Amino acid sequence: MATDIIKAVEQAGVVGAGGAGFPTHIKLQAKAGVVIANGCECEPLSHSDRHLMQNEPQAIIEGLTLAMQASGAKEGIVAVKAKNKAAIQALSAHLPQDKPISLHELKDYYPIGDEHLLVYEVTGKLVPPQGIPPQIEVVVCNVATLYNIVKAMQKVPVTHRYVTVMGEVAEPKTVSVPIGLSLGELLVLAGGNLTDNPAYILGGPMMGQLVYDEKLPVTKTTGALLVLDRNHSLILKKRFRVKNSRRQAASYCYQCKDCTQTCPRSLLGHDLSPHETMRQTGYAATKAALSNINAGLCSGCGLCEAYACRMGLSPLEANRRVLKDKTKCASPAAVPTPHPLRDIRFVPSGRLISRLGLRAYNIAVPYDSVRYTPQSVNLPLNQHVGAPAKALVSKGERVRVGQLVAETPTGELGAKLHSPIAGRVVETEPGLLIKH
Ligand code: SF4
Ligand code: SF4
Structure with a gap:
């Protein structure tokens, strides 16, 4: 049964729909004790996951059951923010009596969707820094991914x-x-x-x-x-961030540590200190100094730049620069210890929205x-983590709705791609352009 599910998911081109794009047929091969359906809809203002949960609660529970079967998990938990009452009501009505599937209501703070944070909130277990949930026998799937798993079993591709x-x-x-x-x-x-x-x-x-x-x-x-x-201001901030230079870090960062005291990974006990990143990249910038920065632990959540720093600086970008320089990072501690003040340093989504x-x-x-x-669709060949897909169709060829039009070569990490419309292939590079 597990192999059938994984095969169907691969054939349908299912990838992590929450933004990661990791091929789901690979994720489901992990052996897990618990599968978490991520319905927390982490990003402010977005409504797409809560609408899906309201419209398709039965399919999401079914998708969670399939993910549990594929990974061998004995327990399934749907994680939803308590504020999304309509979604909770819809899902509650479809919770099976004969299966160990439950709802977990989350507080409304950002970035609760980060897998390290979500797993800790829901299970109380800590994923090793730089690790992934399957290392502690947890699999996390976005609710839209679970919906696509159900469709895959019906032979309907994404x-x-x-x-x-x-x-x-x-x-x-x-x-x-x-x-x-x-x-x-x-x-x-x-x-x-x-x-x-x-x-x-x-x-x-x-x-x-x-x-x-x-x-x-x-x-x-x-x-x-x-x-x-x-x-x-948010657009200007994102544009400015790109130009955020080492010189600016040295000139304006006054080492107040607000970024570190807000950083959710740091609060979870990961050995990541954005203010240190700013100091080292701004002043020292020697290979030896940079190698002590665990930039790879940064989740990219953006709280340090968008919320914490009053100087408009971007420790996030500084971390990215360290990673780009391919500086070898120090080995992070295996077992983190959450900060004792973590609970009072959460950033409520409402406050973040105001700040933005x-x-x-x-x-x-x-x-x-x-x-x-x-009338036409433009399908990039790299919509997933791994190697880009390769076109299976040629210019001028007619395709049907749902036809497989590209796939990653066998043996490489990747996913299949299907046409959402019927039409003729006009371009095959850099992506597939299909017109009615
Ligand atoms: S919050 Fe800004 S000024 Fe304060 S330490 Fe971090 S980067 Fe520097
Ligand atoms: S983006 Fe900033 S706040 Fe978020 S994890 Fe990275 S350093 Fe911490």
Whole structure:
């Protein structure tokens, strides 16, 4: 049975839909005692997971059961924020009496979706720093991934996903759209931009990618699109961060340690001190000094730059620079000890939203059940962790809805890709362009 599930998941091209894009058929091969369904919807403002949980509670519980069967887990836990009452109500109505599956209600703070934090909150167990949950026999799957596992068992490949469009749009909403749909068309579905000078954050405001091109496509890992004016403070901060230099770290960082005292990985007991990263990269910057920085422990959550630092500095970017320099990192301690003040240093999502200047967009967003079929889709071949997929179709070839059109070569980490529309292949590089 486990092999059947894993095979079906591989054939359907299921990858981590929460943003990671890790091939799910590999994840499910881990042996686990517990599977956590991650429905915490970590990024502020996003609604796509809660809408999926409200609309498809039965499928999510079924997907969790399948993930438990594949990994041999005896227990399943759906982790949802307590504030998402409609999702909790919907899921509660479908909890099976004959299986050890339960709900775990989470507090509303950021970044609870980080697997290290989530596993600790839900099970009380600590994943080793730089490790992954299967090392302590835990598997974490996003709820959208679980939904795709159920579809895979019905031989339906991943061709659509829920996306929340929010911010400066006329009708913020969540819609289910084909993979490969352009951001421009997605914006039309949300009533269009309200600003003439837009910038887009693909994903949530904290970890999302700043982009300007409306031709970019929705991928298997796109859960949200945030539209803001280019002069919004969050956009300026993301732009400035990219230019954040060593000289700025040396000039402006006054070693207040607020970044370290807020850093969720540091509070979990990981040997990561963003203020130290700033000091070492700003002043010392010798190979020996940099090798003492455990930059690889940084989750990229962005709290240090977006919330903690009053000087507008980015310890996150400093960590990335250390990693980019390929400096060998010190070996982190095997068993972390959470900080005694951890509980009072959580950053509530509401406070974070205010700090980001996004309060005006923190509104109830509806789900729109409209079904939209675009005239063309643009399918990047690298929508997953691992080696890019290779096209299996040629220019001019006609394809059906759901047809396998690209896959990663056998033996390499990767995933399969299917066409969300019927049409003709127009381009095969750098991605697949398919037109009606
Ligand atoms: S919060 Fe900012 S100023 Fe304070 S130590 Fe961190 S980087 Fe430096
Ligand atoms: S981004 Fe900053 S706050 Fe988040 S884990 Fe990395 S150093 Fe810590």
